[in-house]
Amino acid sequence: MVRREGRSVNHLDLSSIEIRNLETVAELEEVRRLEALVWSFEDSVPVNQSVAVVKNGGFILGAYVEGKLVGFQYSFPGFDGSKVYLCSHSLGIHPEYRRYGIGEKLKKAQKELAAAKGYKLITWTYDPLETVNGNLNLHKLGAKCTAYQENVYGEMADGLNDGLPTDRFLVEWVTGSSNEGRAVVIDGLRIVIKTIVARNLLIPGETDLTLNNDRLLVPVPGNFQEIKKADFSLALAWRNKTREVFVHFLGKGWVVSDLVKDPLVPNQYLYLLERGEQLNGN
Numbered sequence: 001m002v003r004r005e006g007r008s009v010n011h012l013d014l015s016s017i018e019i020r021n022l023e024t025v026a027e028l029e030e031v032r033r034l035e036a037l038v039w040s041f042e043d044s045v046p047v048n049q050s051v052a053v054v055k056n057g058g059f060i061l062g063a064y065v066e067g068k069l070v071g072f073q074y075s076f077p078g079f080d081g082s083k084v085y086l087c088s089h090s091l092g093i094h095p096e097y098r099r100y101g102i103g104e105k106l107k108k109a110q111k112e113l114a115a116a117k118g119y120k121l122i123t124w125t126y127d128p129l130e131t132v133n134g135n136l137n138l139h140k141l142g143a144k145c146t147a148y149q150e151n152v153y154g155e156m157a158d159g160l161n162d163g164l165p166t167d168r169f170l171v172e173w174v175t176g177s178s179n180e181g182r183a184v185v186i187d188g189l190r191i192v193i194k195t196i197v198a199r200n201l202l203i204p205g206e207t208d209l210t211l212n213n214d215r216l217l218v219p220v221p222g223n224f225q226e227i228k229k230a231d232f233s234l235a236l237a238w239r240n241k242t243r244e245v246f247v248h249f250l251g252k253g254w255v256v257s258d259l260v261k262d263p264l265v266p267n268q269y270l271y272l273l274e275r276g277e278q279l280n281g282n
Helices: 025-038 047-054 102-116 131-140 224-230 232-250
Strands: 002-004 007-009 017-022 059-065 068-079 084-093 121-126 144-149 168-174 193-198 201-207 215-221 254-261 268-275
Touching: 017 025, 017 102, 025 047, 025 059, 025 068, 025 084, 047 059, 047 068, 059 102, 068 102, 084 102, 102 121, 102 131, 121 131, 131 168, 131 215, 131 254, 131 268, 144 232, 193 215, 193 232, 201 215, 201 224, 201 232, 215 224, 215 232, 224 232, 232 254
Parallel strands: 084 121
Antiparallel strands: 002 007, 017 059, 059 068, 068 084, 121 168, 144 168, 144 254, 193 201, 215 268, 254 268
16 A cells, blocks of 8 residues: 555556656755665765766666655666676665555666667676565566675675675676566476475575586575564575575576576575576577
C-alpha cells in the first residue's frame, strides 16, 4: 500500500511514473534529500559532485509520481585501462514506494540513455545474498555476474551489512542485449551446496566443488536479513559458504546468469552457474 498526501492507494500504475534526466542544482538537491532518507545524510552524494558527474558523461535519473521524487538512479563513467563503460553507482526508492517496479523502470531507462550516449556496457555490484536485488539484476534485466569481489567496502554499520564482510557480485549489462526475463529450466541440474531447513531457517551443508556439468545451481536463502537477525552465525556461514563457491567457479571463467525461486524448498533461491564458453555459444 502506498500512502500519498494523507490517503492510501492499493496499487500504483506504472504508466503514471515519469522518468526524468536530472541536471539542475535544485533537482540534484532533491535527489540528495531522498538519498539521505533511503540511507543517511552521511552516505549521500554531495550536490557539487553530482553536478560534476552530469556535466562529464554521467547522469542521474529521477522517478516522479504526481510531481514527487520517489526514486533515483546515479551513474558515472568508468575506465579500466582498455575500455570505457558506465558505472551504475546507486539506485534508491522512497520506502513508501518500494515493490512497485520503480527500480526496474529506472534501470531500463538507464540502459536506454546509456546506449544513446554511446556506452556499450553498464557495470555495478550487489550483495549476492540479497535476492530481491538478484531477481531484478539477473532475472528481470538479464545482466550477468562475471566476478566475485570480497569485502569491497570493508565493515559497514548501515543496518544491512553490520558485522558481515561486504562481498559483492560484479554485474555486467550490455546495452545492446535483449535477454530480459528469459525462461530458465532448472530440472535435473546439480546443486553445489546441499541445504536443509531447521527452525524455519535455510541451513547450508556439504559443498561439492568437483561438479563438472556445464550448468549448476547454487542455493541461497530468500530471507537473508531475517536470518541475520535470528542467527548471526548462520548468516556468516552463508556468506562464507557462498564466497567459497563463487570464488572457485567465477575464478575459472564461469558466469552467474540467472536467479530463480526454488519451487520445492521454502525461502530458497537458486543461482544459475554456466560455463562462460557455453554461455557465449562456443
